[in-house]
Amino acid sequence: MRICWIQPTTKLADLAPIWATLEAEMPPLLAPGNSVEFRYTRQSTNFTRSSYAEHLNSVAMMDEAIGAARDGYDGVYFGCWNDPLWETREVLDIPVASVGEQAMLAALTMGQRFAVVTVAEKTAAAIERDIALYGLRERAIMRPARAIAPESDTSLLLGAVRDPWEAFIPRFEAAARACIADGADVILVGCAWYGPLLRRAGYTHVAGTGIPVVDSTTVALKYLEAMIEVAKVTSLVKSQGALFRTPPREKIAQARAAIGPMR
Structure with a gap:
């Protein structure tokens, strides 16, 4: 099982101690054979205490999430309480979890x-x-x-x-x-x-x-492990009801292209 952990910021040098701590502390908590890779957004406001900045960050976080699904990860984890959780669930067909x-x-x-x-x-x-x-x-x-x-x-x-x-x-x-x-x-x-x-x-x-x-x-990361296992055993990831139904891929690509190139 491969999990992609997406941060809401770029890899700020000033925060190197927290990045090093998370990257050392979190992987050993997963079940044997499971792994987590940390990805940092390529663009970010590097600020989350604003509804406007949160929306801007969400685009960058979703770009990383879409890229992770394309790269074969089994699940996506948003490592911030400010997250585009439901929007990402709509466009992906793998489990998506958030801390919150x-x-x-x-x-x-x-x-x-x-x-x-x-x-x-x-x-x-x-x-x-x-x-x-x-x-x-x-x-x-x-x-x-x-x-x-x-x-x-x-x-x-x-x-x-x-x-x-x-x-x-x-x-x-x-x-x-x-x-x-x-x-x-x-x-x-x-x-x-x-x-x-x-x-x-x-x-x-x-x-x-x-x-x-x-x-x-940690609790949320372990829950994502369970979500991925449930998906493997039952093939159930999300509802295809109105809210989370996966839109046509070409429409999503067209919408994203309207605001500039993706990662």
């Missing part, structure tokens, strides 16, 4: 009401939109996505690669405790990059509460 949707579905098996602690207010707003889109509003708390304060920046992220206990976990736990006070019994890490750092550091529960802190990144 798959982690939220996993949370339903762990507790009654989940919450997402994320990196910025703009990201929280986008996650709340997705929770409603996926029909999961009733299984989340009120104001289900909360941002840490102060918000994350490059310095905090790189510091967390070295030691998330120093600065990131105290901010994360303050937001998580507010969610728990409002009824959350599962906390999802609302960033694809921070989740594995917390798991690696052994931070899996909010201290003294028994409430799990879910490394959404």
